[in-house]
Amino acid sequence: MRIESPPPSGIPGIGLRPIERSDRQAWFDYLRLPEVHEHTSWNVHQPEDLDPLFEIHESVSPTSPRRLAIVDLESGRLAGTIGFHTVSDxxxxxxxxxxxxxxxxxxxxxxxxxxRVTDWSFETYGFVRVQATVLVGNERSARVLQNSGFAHEGLLRAFRMVRGRPGDFNVYSRLATDPAL
Structure with missing residues (x-):
């Protein structure tokens, strides 16, 4: 689902906006880096592999994924992305x-x-639960979630295929009723 009114980032020099097809090459360029690739389940071999994601994000269905571009406002460069998938209305x-x-x-x-984006999702979409899964071994991402108020719930064995092999993932969640940070 295209996000028309993303939240302000709250970070000087960093903006949030809807992901655009023009972001494809920059997104691919860093997703293919070994230091990024090794800790994710991404399986992209060429920029065109991201095209189906853009089609999904342009859907108007209430259960379609929602993704934002994280933009370096000084350079205009794509710094990353953040958003939601596996949306259950x-x-x-x-x-x-x-x-x-x-x-x-x-x-x-x-x-x-x-x-910020999790808080915004509770207010904007009325989510009561936001969860995240982290490939075992991705300690940086686990710290991001813990420092964002997410609680570790457990291990999901062979949860998602990671480049042809079943991968184990830790699951974290944050509820709309959890204390504010």
Whole structure:
């Protein structure tokens, strides 16, 4: 579902806007980097592999994924993406996912944006639960979620295929009723 009114990022120099097809090459360029690729379930080999995602994000269905571009306002460069997939209108829940290009790592951007976008989803979409899954071994992402107020719920064994192999994922959640950070 296209997001027409994203929240302000709250971070100087960083903006949020709907993801656009013109972001495809920049998104692909950092997703294919070994240091990004190894800790995710992304399986992209060429920029065109991202095209189906753009089609899904342009859908108007209430259960379609929603994705925002994280933009470096000074350079206009795509710094990352954040959004929701596995959206359940019935259960008022979704799974949050995010990625950042390596030059933006270590600045707490993912933590701040995860917190802000999750809060915004509770207010805007009426979600009661936002969950996240993290490939076992991706300690950076686990810290992002913990520092964003998500609680670890457990291990999902062989939960999602990771480049042809079943991968184990930790699951985290945050509820709309959890105390504000």
């Amino acid at each position: 019935l259960n008022r829940a979704a799974e949050i996912a995010y990625d950042l290009a390596p030059p933006y790592w270590g600045r707490r951007l993912a933590t701040q944006l995860c917190r």
